[in-house]
Amino acid sequence: MTRTISSDPLPLALPDPTHSFWARIAHEIADAIGRGVYAPGDRLPSEQHLATQYGVNRHTVRRSLATLGQLGLVRSTQGSGTYVEEFAVDLVLRKRTRYRQSLAQAGVRGGMRVLATSHEKADAEVAKALRLPVGKPVLHLVVLGDGGGQPLHVSDRYFPLPRFEGLDAYLQETGSITQSFDRFGITDYTRRQSRISARMPAAEVASHLQQPAGRPTLHVTSVNIDMNGEPIEYASAWFAGDRVTLTVDHGHDL
Incomplete structure (x- = not known):
């Protein structure tokens, strides 16, 4: 894929x-x-x-x-x-990470916008994260997250099908993953893991983030699970390193 x-x-x-x-x-x-x-x-x-x-x-x-x-x-x-550079937004990664809530705590308004959507077959990486057999269908979204009128991250997000058929339309409508999950009866979910590294952005990533191609991004991969422990989302996100500080908070659920 x-x-x-x-x-x-x-x-x-x-x-x-x-x-x-x-x-x-x-x-x-x-x-x-x-x-x-x-x-x-x-x-x-x-x-x-x-x-x-x-x-x-x-x-x-x-x-x-x-x-x-x-x-x-x-x-x-x-x-x-x-x-x-001004490090304007401090986003906190917790057991229950919510993008809009993190922005609000930083005093910034923002949301998510769907740039592209497709049905694909899970490759080995996505299948492992979502605990699916390789080749199973997934919903793949390319999403831009903004805050304070600036692009803060762009991400590839994968959701199991057919469970989340139509989630792209809900996300485009609400600008919120949490609100979109609520349409599927998921009122609470947690983050199983987050992995953070520094990476040079591809040209398309840099363009979405409106930053020079030679400037590193913060790359975060994460897996969210429902309250039964089933993976519901795998995300690979690139954050603009000059606009975002990521804080990992191990002491709080909310």
């Missing part, structure tokens, strides 16, 4: 600061951002200023800033300068 969107693994980490001057400068600027010396939205000193400060040429500084940009820490605007 051909996936609609995909990506390649990438370790989200700064280079070894002992490796080179540009790596050391990248570390020092990242540390300054982490300590609040440069707040979200602040303009960093100019390349020439930083070059003078560190005693290097502008090309070295430019490479340092490019690395920080790829990691989602800063953004460069031609003719204006380099700015610290």
Whole structure:
């Protein structure tokens, strides 16, 4: 089965600061951002200023800033300068993860929109997650999640058929997975697992998220189960790393 969107693994980490001057400068600027010396939205000193400060040429500084940009820490605007990215939304992953509820707790409004829908045969990955035989029919949705008027994530979501026939129409109507499940008599469900990694986005993912293709995303795969322990959804989602912080809360169900 051909996936609609995909990506390649990438370790989200700064280079070894002992490796080179540009790596050391990248570390020092990242540390300054982490300590609040440069707040979200602040303009960093100019390349020439930083070059003078560190005693290097502008090309070295430019490479340092490019690395920080790829990691989602800063953004460069031609003719204006380099700015610290704003980490606007903190989404909490819990046993009962609800997208709209997480947005509301972050003080942001948003929902989900169906970009594409299809009936497919479960490949090995999807079948394992949903505890189905390989080749069994599933509903495959490509979904865009927004918050505060910005795209926050795009995801491939799979639901067993025929149990969830028509869920795409309900999701398009309500903008909520939870409300859509309610139409099928599922009033409560929990998350069995979430796996988080950093990945470079495919071109289509970057386009949906309105971010540069060279900027990493946070990739989350998850499985939701009903109250009988039956898998009801497998999702593979890419979150915009410069707009989302993911917090895993092990202490609460709600």
